[in-house]
Amino acid sequence: MKKKGIFFTFIAITLTAVVILSFIIHTQYRLRNKMFVIETRIDTLNDFIQDTETDLERGLYIAAFRAILSLEQYITTEGVFLNNTELNFKEIILYGTINNTAIDIMQGATFPDWAERIQEEADKIDITINFLINDITLNQTNPWYVDVNSNISMNVTDKKQTASWEKNRKITTSINIENFEDPLYVINSYGRVTNKIKRTNATDFGDVNQLKTHLENSYYIASTSGPSFLMRLEGKLSSSPYGIESLVNVREFTAEEVPVVADSHVDYIYFDEGTVENCLVNETALDPYYYWFRLDNQHLGTYEATCFSQ
Structure with a gap:
């Protein structure tokens, strides 16, 4: 058991x-x-x-x-x-x-x-x-x-x-910001002229052909003297460390019957109400298409240009 x-x-x-x-x-x-x-x-x-x-x-x-x-x-x-x-x-x-x-x-x-x-x-x-x-x-x-x-x-x-x-x-x-419209052109031409922001390909403004192409198309360069893109949206023309500038092709303004002035064609100067000391540019003064091109003293060096003397 x-x-x-x-x-x-x-x-x-x-x-x-x-x-x-x-x-x-x-x-x-x-x-x-x-x-x-x-x-x-x-x-x-x-x-x-x-x-x-x-x-x-x-x-x-x-x-x-x-x-x-x-x-x-x-x-x-x-x-x-x-x-x-x-x-x-x-x-x-x-x-x-x-x-x-x-x-x-x-x-x-x-x-x-x-x-x-x-x-x-x-x-x-x-x-x-x-x-x-x-x-x-x-x-x-x-x-x-x-x-x-x-x-x-x-x-x-x-x-x-x-x-x-x-x-x-x-x-x-x-x-x-490239290919956005620059509002300075729109407002100052009463909506008749527009200009897209495009960075220039020019590497030597001493080459007059590069200068003319830059002017003809109102291309842009970086400029600490000019207003930034955001400032341009508010119509501000003062300088910025992140500023840009273009050259105003006044032939486009004339074609749209927008009055033009004999001022420096650097955009933020041209669109300002005042005027600065400026001169016709020697490199383009005898060109039938660009004889009107003017720069202020400050920008003669920037664009490797000299004043035209008759």
């Missing part, structure tokens, strides 16, 4: 151990499976956040580019310079309006519109994302580019409550 008792006890202990072991294995499997699901979901959220940041950068660039186009459209349509470029820019990129007037090319193209499209895509994969645009600024730190900076708070949550993120993100994009 003792042997049978020991045998049955051994079997009972063995079966109990098997049951416990099976339970442990099953529990570990479930935990591993659950952890795998959680890790997969977290990876999905991480990938989504990275994609979102890339999309926000792209969205900021597109919205900012259109916003600048809208500012120029407003200047042309209203026939006035902007009062406050940065405030006007902030209004147009966030709300699609300038002074509460809707601008058609910003319809569905504001920065919040872009963020809303990201939210719609997130919803398709059971992710909730909320944006708070804390600030957007516009400034210039280079003659040929304007910088747009945005500070955004992001809250990203898995709808299954697996994980969530909260973070502040600073997004910056740069817009090349």
